[in-house]
Amino acid sequence: MKMGFLFLSMILSVSAFSASRSITLVNYETNGVKQWLPGTIIVKKGEEVEITLINNVPSGVHGFFIPDFDVKKDVKKGVPEVVKFTASKEGLFNMKCHLHPKHVGGQLFVIP
Numbered sequence: 001m002k003m004g005f006l007f008l009s010m011i012l013s014v015s016a017f018s019a020s021r022s023i024t025l026v027n028y029e030t031n032g033v034k035q036w037l038p039g040t041i042i043v044k045k046g047e048e049v050e051i052t053l054i055n056n057v058p059s060g061v062h063g064f065f066i067p068d069f070d071v072k073k074d075v076k077k078g079v080p081e082v083v084k085f086t087a088s089k090e091g092l093f094n095m096k097c098h099l100h101p102k103h104v105g106g107q108l109f110v111i112p
């Protein structure tokens with residue numbers, strides 16, 4: 001059920017046609033592994049991207065960092081945060097938690 005929802009989120013992020021795009025990422029912990037999910041998000045070049053970040057990990061604050069777009073936010077459990085940026089360049093870019101090196105990272109895919 002959860003994976004189906006995540007897959008649907010990925011599909012919707014590709015098929016919607018708009019100059020702006022809103023995506024929600026949730027930070028989960030499973031067997032000690034922490035990860036923002038969905039782990040891969042897809043946007044189009046030029047879009048105004050708004051990402052809502054929800055931290056569901058009980059251990060406290062986690063980071064969300066996309067170095068190539070100067071996006072960086074600390075997210076407390078129970079306090080959603082929003083980051084915005086323009087997808088000004090195509091390519092595959094890293095998303096990670098800047099607070100914990102072992103926190104599993106993700107990918108931002110900017111398509112033409």
Ligand SMILES: [Cu+2]
Pocket residue numbers: 034061062063097099100103
């Ligand atoms: Cu973290």
